[in-house]
Amino acid sequence: MAKNALIIGAGLAGTCLAHRLLSSGIEVQILDQGSNHSSAIAAGMVNPMVFRRMNKSWRLDEFLPEAQAFYRDIEQQLQTKFYHPIVIRRFFSSAEERDSWQQKASQEAYQNYLEKLSPADLENQAAINLFGSGRVRNAFWIDAANWVKEHLAYFAAQGNLLQKPFEAKAWDPAARKYDGITYDYVIFCMGYQQKEEPTFAYLPLQQTKGQTLLIESALLSDAESLNRKCFVLPYGKGRFRVGATYEWNNATLHHTPEAREILLQNLSALGSYEPVVMEQAAGVRPTVLDRRPLMGKHPDFDGVFVFNGLGTKGYMMAPTLARELAAFITMNTPLHPETNISRFTESKV
Ligand SMILES: Cc1cc2nc3c(=O)[nH]c(=O)nc-3n(C[C@H](O)[C@H](O)[C@H](O)COP(=O)(O)OP(=O)(O)OC[C@H]3O[C@@H](n4cnc5c(N)ncnc54)[C@H](O)[C@@H]3O)c2cc1C
Structure with a gap:
């Protein structure tokens, strides 16, 4: 019989891991509460x-x-x-x-x-x-917003997605049981919101807020992404994403006039483009002080894993890291030592 996995979180980490586990023949159930404020906000x-x-x-x-x-x-x-x-x-x-x-x-x-x-x-x-x-x-x-939107639709259509919050009272980590079902593997992919859930709350995950602007400008070219002090990413039709701020230890989700000012100032250091701000977005990156991801098995609970800490380069790293974590979960293939949470592990029981 095929083994089964529960993935909590359908952001970049959870969706990449779901693809990797499904290709190894694992049955996958994903739980997501629809509060994605990182993968969907990212410039990608x-x-x-x-x-x-x-x-x-x-x-x-x-x-x-x-x-x-x-x-x-x-x-x-x-x-x-x-x-x-x-x-x-x-x-x-x-x-x-x-x-x-x-x-x-x-x-x-x-x-x-x-x-x-x-x-x-x-x-x-x-x-x-x-x-x-x-x-x-x-x-x-x-296209990060599209990545999240299309994956929610895809996994829902395949019957892999439950659109609900994770309930701590329905979770028995020692038995790997959630809401009455026992899973072979349970993997937490909750991004910056991992801190609010006790199972992996001991990990030193940081919450680094970021804000970006969507602007229109007739004076910028669509041909290249300009970079100095900020990035300017062309979206076509005269629209550009300008980013991003780094606001340490800040998990708030509202956008601020201060961030708008900083981003416009950084843009003006590149040139005078007469930008018209169409939209401002805010999200929270899951970061780690040593700039390495958080992957591996819980120190006390067999079959319970985490995939987090993707930081500022998540879209580059996630495909490989998800493959490596899937191989670790299903075949016990060692993880890259710099990614393994054993670097922070102490027994909790
Ligand atoms: C402004 C900004 C710009 C960025 N730009 C880039 C960039 O250009 N390039 C790049 O590579 N990276 C960028 N990033 C970083 C990138 O977004 C992250 O590395 C990555 O998306 C994190 O993915 P994740 O799946 O770990 O977390 P998330 O995207 O936060 O996903 C976690 C998921 O878990 C779900 N969840 C959380 N708690 C619960 C719960 N209790 N119950 C059920 N579901 C739950 C949420 O709904 C969410 O869908 C940026 C981030 C920000 C904020």
Whole structure:
């Protein structure tokens, strides 16, 4: 008989894991209360680089190709479009940054990600150009709001989704029993709201609020995503997402005039684009101080797992991490040591 799993949370973590478990022949039930304020709010950008240090993102060479293939497969499966390739143009903040780019772009390790600087890049006038600009290769964005919406519809149509809140009184972790049903595996994928549920509340999950603006501007080009101090992501038809703020230890969901001001100021450091703000969005990222995800088995309860802490690069990491967690759950294949919650584990009973 096929084994069964209960996934709590249908955000990016829960949906990616559901795909991976279903492909391993596990029967999956997903529970979601419809309070998604991260995966659906995200800009969904996948930027191979960490500009602050001008380094490749962690495990980039593994994550990026797998994410590109995964999102295209899921597009086929759900018969919709999420995946949009984009060129990111970084306007350098200093001569050091430009020199660092120049030097890295000639290294083999960066060939897939950094274009060598051409005279046209150095002179590009799409933004106020202080020290030149460079183009990132192999970047893309996922239509995050559509990802969540289409997955809720898809899993509901397949009979995999219960649209309800998780009830602590219906949960017996020692028996892996929820609402009268015993599951082989129960996986908590509750994003920043994990802190409110006792099972994995001991983990050092942080709640990092982020806000973005949706603007219209006739003076910005749709061709590239501009970046310095903020990102400007073209959505087509003269609309752009500008983001994002980082508001530490803040799990409130209202948008603020202060964040709007910061985002508009950051945008004006790129150029005078006469933006018209159409909408402001706020969400909360599930982050961890060591910038690594939270994955693994509960220290005291067999068959009880967590998938969280996807942070600011969730859309790049989730496809690979979900596959690794599914292999850990079903075949006990070891997790990457930097992702395993055993780094924080103490027995709770
Ligand atoms: C403003 C902003 C911009 C971002 N931009 C990017 C970006 O450009 N690129 C990128 O990669 N990442 C970005 N992120 C981060 C990204 O959104 C997260 O890493 C990722 O979406 C987290 O996914 P998750 O599934 O862990 O959490 P969530 O998306 O929060 O999903 C958790 C789910 O659990 C459900 N749930 C919670 N509690 C309960 C309960 N008690 N009962 C039932 N269901 C429950 C919720 O309804 C929700 O659907 C951004 C985030 C924000 C806020």
